[in-house]
Amino acid sequence: MSRYLLLSKKTGQLGNRLTVFAHCLAAARERGFRLLNPSFCEYAPFFTGPSGSLWRMDEPRASRQGIPMAERQLGYALARVAWQSAKLLRHASLGTIAMARARNEVPLDLRDVLDAAGPRCRLLILQGYHFRHHGWYRRHDAFIRTFLQPAQPWRAEGDAAVAELRRACAVVVGVHIRHGDYRQHLGGRFFFPVSTYVRFMTEIRRALAPRTVAFLVCSNAVHADDDFAGFVWRRGPGHLVSDLQALSRCDFIVGPPSSFSSWAAYHGGVPVLRVEDAQRAIDLEDFQVDPTPHPLY
Structure with missing residues (x-):
């Protein structure tokens, strides 16, 4: 039975x-x-x-x-x-x-x-x-x-977004900006301003030099084009699942603790850094690959 x-x-x-x-x-x-x-x-x-x-x-x-x-x-x-x-x-x-x-x-x-x-x-x-x-x-x-891999056409949309950045630079870093619901989640503990993400991007680019670095920015909020001036970057494709796929194709992922970016990192075998302290310095040695889905929260 x-x-x-x-x-x-x-x-x-x-x-x-x-x-x-x-x-x-x-x-x-x-x-x-x-x-x-x-x-x-x-x-x-x-x-x-x-x-x-x-x-x-x-x-x-x-x-x-x-x-x-x-x-x-x-x-x-x-x-x-x-x-x-x-x-x-x-x-x-x-x-x-x-x-x-x-x-x-x-x-x-x-x-x-x-x-x-x-x-x-x-x-x-x-x-x-x-x-x-x-x-x-x-x-x-x-x-x-x-x-549990994304179906088409969302998988292809995510792949294409990262492929575009790879034509411009040697390394693609996914940046997951969690705004929206994170303003209230855990009392706003992981709601970081855009300026914090810009600092993360600056430190990552410096750490990866002399390799050229492009950034894929995925967010549940709208950001101005000049928020990331001075970087090679593009937004995610825009659909929830296409963004998930795109992050899973990056070389690194950085963002606050989130089951969304944690799943992308696991599914793509991508080293991820879940930032709990907005003031911390970024060290490439702190990026880790999760062998199973394992969000911090």
Whole structure:
């Protein structure tokens, strides 16, 4: 009899949802569960694996392209009903229904979560962002990278943006400026002014000399052309997923802690520096490659 792992609630924006999706996909493959992820509904059309599926998102399904968004939203609504219903039904399910909720910033180990569900469990419903298992992830990394790669035309748009910069310079550095929601997020702790990013860019260019450096600036805010005067630079393509792909094609990525740029760095194998202190100096030795999706927060 099949066993199902259901991600029942949207957790933040694209980077967050890719991260928890990927770790739960690894857990499902490791333990023989089928992964249901209607919480990825509005992003599913932009990624090769999920684009062909309404509910089950653990293997490519080319037969259902062009699923109406209304169907995806209905699937998510049913997942929310399932979570609420399971609060009562699990007590009478004889162990066939289980639930787990990640309530805070301390990650829950998916091995512990699946073990606690027990061998009789046929439906395990998860809610929350902080579910992880890096060991399982490493074993299923190749499949997940392919399954969660951006679909066309967004992948090509990202590739083209970086290719344009490579024709001008030897090194391309992705700069992720997180404004917008970061003005309030964690009390504005990682909301850095444009002048701070300009200093980062200046120090990176100096550290990489004599190689020529171009910058790809991706942001959720609008910036003036002269904000980065004196640099070889261009904006990201402009679509959320095209920007994600473009960052993943850079040689380095710098920005505040963010699951968005962390995913791009992981997926592209790009050294990333997550800046927590706006006053810090930039040292190339501090850029690191993440072998699994691992945002700081």
